[in-house]
Amino acid sequence: MNTGFYPGCSLNGTSREYNESVRAVAAELGLKLTEIDDWNCCGATAAHSMSRELSVALPARVLALAERQGFDEVLVPCASCYNRLSVAAHELARDEELAAKVGAAVGMAYSGKVRIVNVLQYLQEHAAQLLPGKIRHNFAHRVACYYGCLLVRPHKVLGFDRLEDPQSMDGMMRAIGAEPIDWAFKTECCGAGLSVSRTDLVGKLSANILGDARDRGAEAVVVACPMCHSNLDMRRTAINKCLDEPTDIPVLYITQAIGLALGLSRKALGLQRHIVEVKLQ
Amino acid sequence: MEDKKRLSIKLAEDIGVDVSRCYQCGKCTAGCVLAPDMDIAPSFLMRLLQTGTEKADARVLGSTAIWLCLSCENCVARCPMEIDLPAIMDHLRELSRTGGRVNEKARPIVAFHKSFLDMVKHNGRTYEIGLVAEYKMRTMRLMQDVDIAPTMMAKGKLNIVPERLKDNGDKVGRIFANTIDKKD
Amino acid sequence: MSKIGVFICHCGENIGATVDCAKVAEAAASMEGVAFATDYKYMCSDPGQTLIKNAIREHRLDGVVVGACSPRMHEPTFRKACAEAGLNPYLCEIANLREHCSWVHPKGDDTTEKAIEIVHGLVEKVRRNSPLTPIHVPITKKALVIGGGIAGIQAALDIANCGHKVILVEKEPSIGGHMSQLSETFPTLDCSQCILTPRMVEVAQHPNITLYTYAELDSLSGFIGNFEAKIRLKAKSIDESLCTGCGLCTTKCPQKKIPSEFNAGLGRRTAIYVPFPQAVPNKPVIDKEHCTHYRTGKCGVCEKVCPTHAIRFGQEDRIINEQVGAVVVTTGFNVLGTDFFPEYGYGRYADVITGLQFERLASASGPTLGEIRRPSDGKVPEKVVFIACCGSRDPAKGIPYCSKICCMYTAKHAMLYQHKVHGGESYVFYMDIRAGGKNYEEFVRRAIEEDHVNYVRGRVARIYEKEGKLIVKGVDTLLGATPVEIEADMVVLATAGVSNQGSEELAQKLHISYDPYKFFAEAHPKLRPVETNTAGIFVAGACQAPKDIPETVATASGAAAKVAALFSQPDLVREPLVAVVNRSAPPVFSTCVGCFMCQTACPYQAIEREEIKDRSGKVIKVVAKVNPGLCQGCGTCVAFCRSKSIDLQGFSNQQMFAEVEALLETTN
């Protein structure tokens, strides 16, 4: 299996700890990841808010590159990129006219051969069987697994996990000794698309999420999406304004939690980069 | 001529969504995290599209709701008729922008998207400092987020210089020229 | 030279607006063998039929083609008219110009041309029709009713009261069906059990009714008037002749934690059990799946305590044969599981329940003795949310149709809750209120105006639990689509009514049609609502589609009337559309070579061997012979016959070849 790695812009910028922790966990488990050469931005929310063609064309270039570079699958840790790449692949396969236009715009065709996997799928398929022997100490904490919207929806396109009350992340957390809680905001949107332009709304939506996790006794929120992470971690001032009582609940990437269980250093996992300090071991 | 065409017809032709299938159960609104903050809640927006009047169409294109929609897809996931509301929102945004109907209050959102795409156009990837700088210039919200930027810088979350593709983004620039910036 | 009459019906605008009927009649007039052709506004009307009759007499017609609606609609009407004018009814054929032409094509020359060709095909066919006489067969005047809910009970009683024998088969240990589970009934709020149980007892005591509970239909063969049913009597593990129904066994059975079907999972029952105290028959059965003795060979407590030694662990299923003349299918419906709505709680939250479960909570015979207490902790809920259309009108996750009964029972539930819990608050989330029916709308208004149930127009997006409350996130679409959030103590889902498990298999056993939702199909949705396409098999109640009690009872009585009408005839007159093996003069006798391929193909064992003997009694030849009493006219034997010696009356080779040729002729 030749797995390509598409970090996307966030993992090279604001969320570089996600990048670091994905690579660190993969390396620790002996899994090889090769970054797609010369990749470009997927366009994210902005592109599909402004132009359908552009929103398909940007991911199409990435997919065409991956295909040319001989990858069977591409790991896309960023949930937003994962969503955009998956939707674009779906649109290209479904709409011949669009595929032709996009192919011409990009200057490369994509034939649909590359499988797009998110970090949870990747971990389940490649890492889960390797974990038992490698865990140094259990990540024995009550955690709220937060999937957000982009990993599970649109379900017909992504076909990943259960639409309401997904379980894959909960399963991974149990595997490293954590106790995932049953809570109500697993797949509710945190408002990432408006993070900069309507911080007020993002504060409110993210406050609902953190408030519920805290109220139900979670010690940390675990995420698999850099948008969710930067909202829940960096927008804490705005969030706390919307909560009756401010919260300092930390927000971890799933790979950071696994990394801790594998005994990797906090620095290797980029934990020092968080705005809200992570004290959990 | 083209612009006089009713939105419902455009939606059917352009993206294949039939607004008459909506029977106004409101489940989209009930599950929408931003419905309370929208000037037109999703199901109400569907109703306006169904009426097919010029006034209703203008109200939809000039709404803030279409710009607030986060594309979280909760609505379509639960819609009993599986009406692709996020796709409708995407298309309405495109029509609103190209038709010059963007609501005053939604300008910062559009500005952000534009700034974001400009970064991508010129570099092939996003570049947060450049993005925020451009966004601030567009919106004149100069003081926004000045509190967290230094922290982010210190934590190594911001790149000082933009990452670029091998050819300085020419390939990606071409994609823009052939899609969103296409003149026809 | 034949003298065919062609009659083109406009069917008002239905055919006339699309097909140029005058032109069709004109074209027909010039067809070979046609002596008379005309068109008329409504051919099925009295003047229309008179027109046909007069033409038959006046022009001495020897064949008739009526171009009208589907023969499935009015073939009997026009054949009867022909017979009244002295023409053999089987010399009349129907050209389907409505369903197969005017309704499916636009107005234009092509459509009129098609109509002409259809008529031409049938003119050529009818030229080769032979006069036929109906066949008389005896009727077994005993009915089989499958399903012992209110529909089956009503049908069985009505038929039995007409003086005919009835066999009632019920798969559960007791008759009563869903109605026995209901608390009060809309719109009168009378107690369901109080009006049902006397009927159940009447069934058990009726001299004309044989009741088999814990029994299922194994197979059905034969045809109208002459069916043979094999019925499987599932082992009850008791000797019913000895059991007195004292109930000691059920109190002593150590398996006490089995979810009770009768209480929709809200109560518990034992492994040897009577489903409910008013059950008919009031004798227990052993549920082999849960019984310790059947699972491990141990226990046997019931056997030890039974004062009459009626327990029979070794008992096996028994199959009995019954000859019946008619069958009424009344197998009822089922409710959709809540797991269809993950966003409403997956069955994760104990206090999110179905409407049927609420019936049990509200019923005096239920697990809470009629007090509304929520399942999780037994507390009286202070705020209850009722959600209509759970699965109904939901093509994405549920079913596209409207379940019809939910609007009414939800109003009833909310009303019962308000009556039982003073100061309680109730909300109904609905899309439309469908309260068509006698006193139905008034009933809903009462719930809103007098019992102050809060009706909110909109669907609920999701429900989650927080600090012991169920957070219901809905919307009020009448307030310009405003999101609404309610902290409820209990939520009741009006889950969709769906077809019963096994309905598809049953339909296949009975050879009756069913719709895409596996509800049984009636022969005609308006004019033959309790008949099926298979003669002698009738349907009633919610096995056709979700129905309320009055409608269920009405269809059951309707089906019973159909059975009684059938049984009122001395014998059965059947269409002579049966196969025949040709006969000719000696020495050939028949072109049949006696290969009996037809015998293997015939699904009805209608083909016999006939020995042709000479005067001395020596067998010269063995040929096939069709028993017209058994033959159903499928014609499979005709296609199988290698020597073309067997033919189907009404659909003979000559007729069909001529029709096909004529349909295509105009192009050549």
Add this chain to the structure above:
Amino acid sequence: MSNDNNSAFEPRIIAFVCNWCTYAGADLTGTSRIKYATNVRIVRFPCTGRIDFLLLLKAFASGADGIIVSGCHPNDCHYTSGNFHARRRWMVFRSLLDTLGIDTRRIRYSWVSAAEGAKWADLVNDTVATIRELGPYNEYKKVADYLGKEAGDE
């Protein structure tokens, strides 16, 4: 392509259907006012089990460009097993037709129940499109004409 002016070509399709399922299904198409191509002519049989395959040859000889045979779904036959017999006979017959050089793409075998009005319309439209693509069935007509002439000469 066997024909140059396919655009003007209107295929002649004949449909052999059973009375209980497909005929009723086609009635439902009408009751539901679903529109379909006018090219089809329906012949009613009690059951697909009745359909003698010589009738198919007769239809081609009489000028049909395509044929639909449609009855009840498996297990739903009004006469228990007529549709199975028809199906089995079709399997054998098809290879025979192939050997004889008859274009079996022109015979469409399907199941349409009494509840599938829309499916009937789709089946007809789809068959019309297929046959339009294949063009008129001139080959068979030529043979039939030739045989007819031979027979007439005798």
